[in-house]
Amino acid sequence: xxxxMFGDNNKIFIVENSRKxxxxxxxxAKSYRQxxxxxxLVIAETDxxxxxxxAKELLTPTEKAFLVMATREQEAVRKLKETREAKLVEINQDxxxxxxxxxxNQDxxxxxxxxxxNQDxxxxxxxxxxNQDxxxxxxxxxxNQDxxxxxxxxxxNQDxxxxxxxxxxNQDxxxLEVEVGLNNENKALFxxxxxxxxxxxxxxxxxxxxxxxxxxxxxxxxxAYSDLRINGLTSKEEKLQEEINRIDKETQLSxxxxxxMQFLIADAKEKGAPIASLEQNISLIAKRAEDLxxxxxxxxxxxxxxQEQRDVYINKRREVAxxxxxxxxxxxxxxxxxxxxxxxxKSRLDFKSSAIEITHKKQEADLHSIExxxxxxxxxxxxEGRPExxxxxxxxxxxxxxxxxxxxIQKKREKILDDKEEQEKKIAEAxxxxxxxxxxxxxxxxxxxxxxxxxxxxKVTQDIKTIPIETETISTxxxxxxxxxxxxxxxxxxxxxxxxxxxxxxxxxxxxxxLIETGWSDDFVIDFEDFKKILPRYLKLKGxxxxxxxxxxxxxxxxxxxxxSGK
Amino acid sequence: MTQNNDTNNQNIQILHTQLNxxxxxxxxxxxxxxxxxxxxxxxxxxxxxxxxxxxxxxxQTGSGLDKADKEAGDALDSLILQRVNELEE
Numbered sequence: 001x002x003x004x005m006f007g008d009n010n011k012i013f014i015v016e017n018s019r020k021x022x023x024x025x026x027x028x029a030k031s032y033r034q035x036x037x038x039x040x041l042v043i044a045e046t047d048x049x050x051x052x053x054x055a056k057e058l059l060t061p062t063e064k065a066f067l068v069m070a071t072r073e074q075e076a077v078r079k080l081k082e083t084r085e086a087k088l089v090e091i092n093q094d095x096x097x098x099x100x101x102x103x104x105n106q107d108x109x110x111x112x113x114x115x116x117x118n119q120d121x122x123x124x125x126x127x128x129x130x131n132q133d134x135x136x137x138x139x140x141x142x143x144n145q146d147x148x149x150x151x152x153x154x155x156x157n158q159d160x161x162x163x164x165x166x167x168x169x170n171q172d173x174x175x176l177e178v179e180v181g182l183n184n185e186n187k188a189l190f191x192x193x194x195x196x197x198x199x200x201x202x203x204x205x206x207x208x209x210x211x212x213x214x215x216x217x218x219x220x221x222x223x224a225y226s227d228l229r230i231n232g233l234t235s236k237e238e239k240l241q242e243e244i245n246r247i248d249k250e251t252q253l254s255x256x257x258x259x260x261m262q263f264l265i266a267d268a269k270e271k272g273a274p275i276a277s278l279e280q281n282i283s284l285i286a287k288r289a290e291d292l293x294x295x296x297x298x299x300x301x302x303x304x305x306x307q308e309q310r311d312v313y314i315n316k317r318r319e320v321a322x323x324x325x326x327x328x329x330x331x332x333x334x335x336x337x338x339x340x341x342x343x344x345x346k347s348r349l350d351f352k353s354s355a356i357e358i359t360h361k362k363q364e365a366d367l368h369s370i371e372x373x374x375x376x377x378x379x380x381x382x383x384e385g386r387p388e389x390x391x392x393x394x395x396x397x398x399x400x401x402x403x404x405x406x407x408x409i410q411k412k413r414e415k416i417l418d419d420k421e422e423q424e425k426k427i428a429e430a431x432x433x434x435x436x437x438x439x440x441x442x443x444x445x446x447x448x449x450x451x452x453x454x455x456x457x458x459k460v461t462q463d464i465k466t467i468p469i470e471t472e473t474i475s476t477x478x479x480x481x482x483x484x485x486x487x488x489x490x491x492x493x494x495x496x497x498x499x500x501x502x503x504x505x506x507x508x509x510x511x512x513x514x515l516i517e518t519g520w521s522d523d524f525v526i527d528f529e530d531f532k533k534i535l536p537r538y539l540k541l542k543g544x545x546x547x548x549x550x551x552x553x554x555x556x557x558x559x560x561x562x563x564x565s566g567k
Numbered sequence: 568m569t570q571n572n573d574t575n576n577q578n579i580q581i582l583h584t585q586l587n588x589x590x591x592x593x594x595x596x597x598x599x600x601x602x603x604x605x606x607x608x609x610x611x612x613x614x615x616x617x618x619x620x621x622x623x624x625x626x627q628t629g630s631g632l633d634k635a636d637k638e639a640g641d642a643l644d645s646l647i648l649q650r651v652n653e654l655e656e
Contacts, residue, residue: 181640181644182641182644183641183644185641185645186641186644186645186648189645189648189649190648193648193651193652194652197651197652197654200651200654201647201648201651204647204651216636216640217636217639217640217643220639220640220643220644220647221639221643223643223647224643224646224647228647228650228651228654236654306653309653310653313646313649313650313653316646317643317646320639320642320643320646321639323639324635324636324639327632327635328632328635331628331631331632334624334628335625335628335629338621338624338625338628339621339625341617341621342618342621342622342625345614345617345618345621346618348614349611349614349618352607352610352611352614353611356603356607359603360600360603363596363599363600363603366592366596366599367593367596370589370592370593370596373585373589374586374589377582377585377586377589380578380582381579381582384575384578384579384582385575386579394583394586395586397590398586398589398590398593401590401593401594401596401597402593404597405593405596405597405600408597408600408601408604409600409604412603412604412607416607416611419611419615423614423615423618426618426619426622427618427622429622430621430622430625433625433626433629434625437629437632440632440636519603519606519610
C-alpha cells in the first residue's frame, strides 16, 4: 500500500507507511518544507504588489519585475505539477512494479524538467488549461490532498481571491514585450510564434529592457550575431550530423558483416554445408543497409535544408549590418566636416572673446587713468577753497561718464562669458553627437566581426575642455611695459628666426591680418600678459598647431629676450 | 588781494580746462567702449548663428541615422523572430 503526497510546489514523495524513512527522504522532506516557506513569501509579496496595483499606486521597476517573475514561477510550478501528475498516473498504473518508485524519484531531480517548465512559463493559455484541469480526476485527488495542508489552503484562497492579479501580471509581461519596440509586422510575427519559442524570445530580448534607446540597435545586432540557442538548448543541426555519423558507422559495420557473410557462404558452398540461413541473413543485412542509406538520405536532406536556412539567415544578417555600417560611414563624414567647422568657430569665438577682453582691459585702464587725473583736479579744486557741493556738481558729468563706461564694459563682459558658455555647450553637444554615432558605427563593426566589447572609458560623455576666459583685474602698475601691438608682432617675428625655435612655430605673424582679426588699431597698446593670451589663440585660429608646453616656453623665452635686448 | 583773486581765477580756469579735456577724453573712451561692444555683438552673433546652423545640421544627420537604426532594428527583429522559429528547442 502506497500513499502519494503532493506539495504545492509539486514535490512528490512516495513513501510506504509501513517503512521507516531513509535519510535521503528526510532531507528531501526538509528541502520541501523550505521551498514551501519561500513559496509562501513569494505569494505574500505578490499579494502586496497586486494590492498596490489595485489601489492605482505606481509600481517600482523592481516590483514590476517581481510580479512578472512571480507569474512565470507560478506557471513553471503549474507545468511541473502537470508533469508530476502524468508521472503519478504512470506510477498508479504500474503500482505493482517496484521500479516505478525509483523512476519517479529520479525524475523529480531532473533539472531539465524545470527548464522545460520555465520555457513554458509565459503561456497565457496555461491558466485556461489549469481551469480545465480542475475537471481531471487526478487534479481532484490532488486538490483534496492539498486541502489537508493549512498553508496550501492559504495559498489557494489567496490565489482564488485574486484572479485579476494574474491577468494584470500577464499584462505586465506583455507590456515588456512591447517595450522591446517590435513594429506591428514583427508583433504579428511574435504573436504567431509557438508558445514555447515565445519563452526563448523573451529571454533573448530580456537584456534589451535595460539598454537605453540609443544603444538598442547595438543590442539587437549583438543578439542577431549571438548564438540564439541559449540556455543549454542543443543544435538540431548537430543532432542531425550525429545521426548521420552514427548511420555511417552502422553502414560500415553492415558492409563488413556482408563481406564476412559472403566469405562464410563461399566456404559453406565449398564444404557442401547448408547455406539457406546464411543467405537469409545476408539478405537481411543488405535490406538494413538499404534502410540506413535511405534514412541517411532523408536526414541529409533535412540537414541541408537547415544549413541553407542558417546560411540565408547569416547572409541577411550581414546585409543588414553592412547596410547600416555603410549608411553610417556615408553620414558620419559630413558630420565630421561640420564638426571641424564648429571647432574653427569655437577657436574663433575663443579668440574674439579674448581680443574683446583685452580691449576692455585697455579701456578700463584708460578710464582708470582719467579717474586718477580727475582725483587730482578734485584735490586742486579743494586747494582753491571751492565748496564740496560745487566740486561735486562740477565733476558730476565726468564721473557719470566713467561709471557708465565701466558698467558697459562689465555688462558686456558678463554677456560674452554667458554667451561663450552657451555656445561651448552647443559645440560640446555636437561633439557628443558625432562621437556617439562614430562609437555606434565602431560597435556595429565590432559586433559584425565578432570581436569582444572593449572596456574603454566612455569618450562620448567626457566633458569637452575649453580654454577659459580669464577675467583679470586691471593692473595699473607703472612698471608694466605696454607696447603697440605692431611692436610685439615685429619682435615676435624676429624672435622666430632664432635657431632654437620649434619648426612648427616658425611661421611669422601677418600683422595686417592680426589687426583685422583682433579689430585693434596700429597704435593699440598691450602688455606682455595680453600678448601671451592672444598669441596662442591667434595661432590656433590660423591652424598653426604647436604643443602647449613648447608654445608657452617659447613665449616666456621671447619675453626674457625682449627684456634683455631692451636693456 | 586783487592779485590773489586773479591768480585764483586763473587756477580755476586751468582746472576747468583740464576738466573739460578729461571730459572729452572720457567721452572718447565711452564711445570706444560702445563701438567695441557693438562690434563684439555683431561678430559674436555671427559666430553664434553659424554654430546654431552647424549644430542643426549635425542633429538632422543624427536623426537620419536614428531612422536608419530603427529600420535596421526592425529588420533584425524580423530576422531574429524568423530564426528562432526555424530553430528547434
